[in-house]
Amino acid sequence: MTSLFQQKVIGVSLFAVAALCQKASAQSSLSLIGLSSFQSSGPSWKLAGDVSADLSQNNVLQTTPGTGVLVNLPSQQIHGADLLTNFQHGDLDLELDYMMAKGSNSGIYLQGRYELQLLDSWGVKSPKYSDNGGIYERWDESRGKGLEGYEGYAPRQNVSRAPGLWQHLKVSFQAPRFDGAGKKIENAKILRIELNGVTIHENVELFGPTRGSMGREAALGPLRIQGDHGAVAFKNVNIKNFDKPRPELSDVKYSVYKGKFEAEPDFAKLKPEAEGTLAALSLNVKNKLNGEGLIRYTGNLQVKESGTYQFNLNVSGGGGLLQINNQTVIPTGGRSGEIALPAGNLPFELLFAKSASWDRSALGLTVAGSAIRDFLLSEAAIAGPGVDPILVDAPSNTILRSFMDIPGGPRVVHAVNVGSAEQLHYTYDMDKGAIVQQWRGGFLDATPMWHERGDGSSRPLGTVQRFGKPVLAIARLSSAQADWPEDTAATGFQPKGYDLDEVNRPIFNYSIYSSMVSDIIRVVNNGQGLQREINIQNPGENLYVRLAEGKTIEARPNGTYLIDDKSYYLQINDAGGAEPVIREKNGRKELIVPVKNKVSYSILF
Structure with missing residues (x-):
């Protein structure tokens, strides 16, 4: 007999769950010892040991010799060119520090197609899509004069720092999805952008490339840094590339049992109140648990590539137990677990026991692995009552x-x-x-x-x-x-x-x-x-x-x-x-x- 079903987690967001799985992704630092990480660079790009701006001069950065800082210094004499990475990316987490010169303008294009604006927006009170941290607009001349630009997204608030100060950017990007025939079946998405410690975008769907895109949408593309506008510097560039296939649940069945369950029962001796099949893990079953009871989910987890995977289970109103390939991954009362899985079609079992009849039931299960961003296997994340902020x-x-x-x-x-x-x-x-x-x-x-x-x-x-x-x-x-x-x-x-x-x-x-x-x-x-x-x-x-x-x-x-x-x-x-x-x-x-x-x-x- 396992331990008592005794877990209660209310109001846990998907991003809080993500924090438990940071080691699951393949992280690398972009080398700034030389320019070998990039395709051929123009004369405006150089490496420096340090950099600073002049608050009294537009588009000026001073540098000192060395490496570790990537600097773009375009001028009337030196025409700047965009810088592209050698690697291609799909789903990506990007984290870096950057510095703007006074009055400068630049941008980072995810997959070379979706621009995040970098601008000296110091002191701007009401930021627009074209300000620092904005998602730049799309462009279509066929819409008519004055209407060409559309679907740009301003940051929630202006948290930009002064020229010559380092600013910290964190981006979580989900690439567009395509079927076997190359047809787009899901738009790209900005899951989250954090600038200088503040969330400025969350869950923004990108319906197409922004203005200045390098081409049509695809599953992969390089990082691209705009180089023909203004002086800008970068350091501490870290990449998490999520390019491995996700595990998938299939053949999900459920059984509902009423009553109080303090431990895992012998299901051979129990008759369920209801049974059925589901397209995904969900509490939306026949004979829902309004009072005490237990739902048993079974099915198969299709693991396409062997490796170590991390699972996070969050429930409200009770507790849970997760077993995969006949091994316990998350014991009753636990929140997370890690397991080495072979490739193949593996048996899956999840138990949810509701012990608090007064509490709202909620269920969320995520999985992450090496080069796989954590994602929901269940129908929805935890949906507890939460607290309205004051x-x-x-x-x-x-x-x-x-x-x-x-x-x-x-x-x-x-x-x-x-x-x-x-x-x-x-x-x-x-x-x-x-x-x-x-x-x-x-x-x-x-x-x-x-x-x-x-x-x-x-x-x-x-x-x-x-x-x-x-x-x-x-x-x-x-x-x-x-x-x-x-x-x-x-x-x-x-x-x-x-x-x-x-x-x-x-x-x-x-x-x-x-x-x-x-x-x-x-x-x-x-x-x-x-x-x-x-x-x-x-x-x-x-x-x-x-x-x-x-x-x-x-x-x-x-x-x-x-x-x-x-x-x-x-x-x-x-x-x-x-x-x-x-x-x-x-x-x-x-x-x-x-x-x-x-x-x-x-x-x-």
Whole structure:
């Protein structure tokens, strides 16, 4: 007898299931030591060790010698050409970092036919299909003048970063399907696109090639990078190519048994309430389980290529058991299992026992393997009741206080979240006088705070730039190399709340080292970042402001710094004539500046 049927998983999405199976796909990194991964490249393409942009010049990237970064530098003298990979792909997961020059335009064509737009869209408030992260439009001149373009898809929100900053792109693509005669039977699909940590597209059907396609649709095609428009750079290009045949279920039969089942029964001694056949695994059977009971599914799993396969079973209202080729893959109460299967027609058995008569029944079974993206063997994924999210917009200057959890760091218990109509927002820690994070896009997900009893916390909705563990913005140091204090001990720090200006923007106030401080934070024009001004009344000696910390801090012209491997810019506007100091502490860099009465700087990202 097996263990008790005792499993309950509600509201699990297919993408959450996918996270359990990442090792199932064949992943490779695109070599950027040379250009051998690509078909013949034009003179505008080169490799570099590093790259940076100039915020004051259009279409300019500066490079340093080396490898690891792929750069396109077209100009009036050097005509750019598209770059195509040597390999062809069908279903694909693509992950990479890219950098745009100021005002630059490029794109990535999946299979050489479906363009994902890359553009300097920094500060754009209402993005279109032609903005960064958009799925470019199709084109048909026979539709008439002004109507040629159609079926372009804008990103859900603009989460683009500034020129010269690395942006992170993740794409899951499903290729079109064709029958034996070459007729298309299923359109291509964007399963998901994530830009800078935010989902901007999901389940978008592509009815045909986008404008500028290299040709008619087919099952395979190369990756193609647009090279004739603007300067762009790429690094850390990772490919997961899903090109193996999928296992298929056939001859699915079911039997329904009523009653309470705490263990796997002897089916030879039971008479089913109903029996039948199914085209796919489904709870849509005769004599459905409204109360306690069990459904037994049997059939064959056609495995076209031997290998190791991962199965994930998600049920609501009870538990399940999966056996393939007369071996237990997922025991009762389990969620996932892995098994080595030979090629062939293998016996399949799945048990679903409903033990919670009050709960809604749901069933989902996925499978993945080497170079096979996880996919549903059942009729539908888990369809539990879920929770409607509680989202807070910021159509004007908005303040919401909550707890704020910093990944890998503390919970900020006196967090003030400040939103703006420019879609640039930030969190301020009242206990430290510090900016904890800033983000672009939507404002806040308040579901954890307000759903049922809640836990008091909220979460940013956009792409987030965090600034490390919160520490005091101001400290008294014996020298420019002295350690920054970890807490407020001996500082006399006392928060004094905040005032609101004429348009409801906060001015934070606190006292420290017997000096009064006002901390004014404003959104830069077009939501391109934050400008901060710290004013100190009756300042004492040896006061410093910590402006930034990160793995790297690189000084650039005109008082500008690139922070943490080009994650954001920091621009000093007014340091009162003081000289900033870049120093190293505990393997990290810090940017500090001595301060008398005032320091002003901007954080651009």
